[in-house]
Amino acid sequence: MKTWLSVLALLLGLTACSDPGADTGTGGAVSWADPTASLSGVKLTVWAAQNSNTVPEQVVAAFEKATGADVEVVTIPDPYEQSVQTKVATGDKPDLAFWQPTASMLTAINAKTNLQPLTDAPWLSKLAPELKDITGILDGTRYAALITSPASRACTTTRKCSRPTGSPSCRRTSTT
Secondary structure, three states: OHHHHHHHHHHHHHHHOOOOOOOOOOOOOOOOOOOOOOOOOOEEEEEEOOOOOOOOHHHHHHHHHHHOOEEEEEEOOOOHHHHHHHHHHOOOOOOEEEEOOOHHHHHHOOHHHHEEOOOOOOOHHHOOHHHHOOOOEEOOEEOOEEEEOOOOEEEEEEOOOOOOOOOOOOOOOOOO
């Protein structure tokens, strides 16, 4: 459990601090900022299902302390996947979300349009080798990082920016 919490902490830090001007829709490079950079005044949202809304508590507390960001975990009502897809389809996107990282579920959420590619994330090498590449990849692009097993939870990020263009922090949604 500690390992996946660390991954979630990295995702919170790295995705919240990625370059909002990066062209992630065409496979362009994403700038990965310092995961402990000051995010004072930045509000981040994590979507979680009713059965996983307490999972990120320790990571959120540590991330808020390290960065000064304000992180809100929002419980999305069941049926979770359907509710998330409806919200995303209407343009409502969190910074991070729990999601099933299978190819079919990444397709269902339209990963190419709605999620930030994680292919070149500097923390990928820290993932457990036996879990790293078994899921979270769609058409050769990584959109999720598996954080638990055997239940398929992973984190991905969306393309919703909460900071002005050119600022060092961009609001991204992750899926678990």
